[in-house]
Amino acid sequence: MTLRTGLLCLFTTAIALAAAPATAQPYPAKPIRVVVPFPAGGNADIFARAFAQKLGEAWKQIPVVDNRAGAAGIIGTQFVAKAPADGYTLLFGTTGTHTTNPAVYAKLPYDPIRDFSPVSNFADSPFLLVVHPSIPVRTLQQLVTLAKSRPGQLDYASFGTGSSAHLAGEMLRTMAGVNIIHVAYKGGPPAVNDLVGGHVSLMFNSLPAVLPLVKTDRLRALAVASAKRSPALPELPTFAESGLPGFEAGSWYGLLAPAGTPREAITKLHAETVQMLALPDIRQKLAAEGADAIGNSPEEFAAQIRRDIERWEKVARAANIARQ
Secondary structure: OHHHHHHHHHHHHHHHHHHHHHHOOOOOOOOOEEEEOOOOOOHHHHHHHHHHHHHHHHHOOOOEEEEOOOOOOHHHHHHHHOOOOOOOEEEEEEHHHHHHHHHHEOOOOOOOOOOEEEEEEEEEEEEEEEEOOOOOOOOHHHHHHHHHHOOOOOEEEEOOOOOHHHHHHHHHHHHHOOOOEEEEOOOHHHHHHHHHOOOOOEEEEEHHHHHHHHHOOOOEEEEEOOOOOOOOOOOOOEOOOOOOOOOOOEEEEEEEEEOOOOHHHHHHHHHHHHHHHOOHHHHHHHHHOOOEEOOOOHHHHHHHHHHHHHHHHHHHHHHOOOEO
């Protein structure tokens, strides 16, 4: 028995020693998958590919960008929520996947808080409030005055029911005390087309989507929904400057991992994200898309997500917006 026990101990030790190099390999030991829950070509995809390129240059392993679009970002987000928490599957999430979807969907196949480990908010892109030039206003306060004098006569377009543009419109309606009518479209382009055509009065949209139309006077911008003015339109006031303090709306684009991902991986990913966001070419790429580099800490990003969920849930409840 003693000899048998000794041989068993030697065999067990040999197996442990053989396995040690594999388990002790520093992160990352293999390529990373970055899931974008939207089609190629949008801001989330553009920013994710910029992130992947810089991460590949730094780590000498090019990440795979995986577009898993569908169901307002739910399909790709669910995929990452259920992926192994090993640091090799990441999500390039957005305001939609983690704050407005939870606010308007009765049930989601993922929990935006419990199922994810935030890494960092990569970029923020504020909304502009734009109107058709036929609307006789040039400031937010003039719009509010006009809307109050014409209750139910002004309408606003959105990308769809429960979208961030819809919620922004409802927040304006509530905070300004105006009666404006929501018109839902199947996506941003048809909504913008009808606004340019004068079929709707106003809408919230991202800066790059409407900036060319503003600069050619086909649309008129009234305010930017961010804490500070946009460098792309420095003459345009914020909502706070226009009389609605606390009004902020837009889209953020951030990096998240499945819940339980090792802290070592989160720390290394965060450090690389902050470094790349300081690079001039990355900042220029973001600015070209109307976005600002952020790079906050995992804890700050987690707190931001919680605040945004609470804010949009209040708006959705007040407007009775719910999707199944």
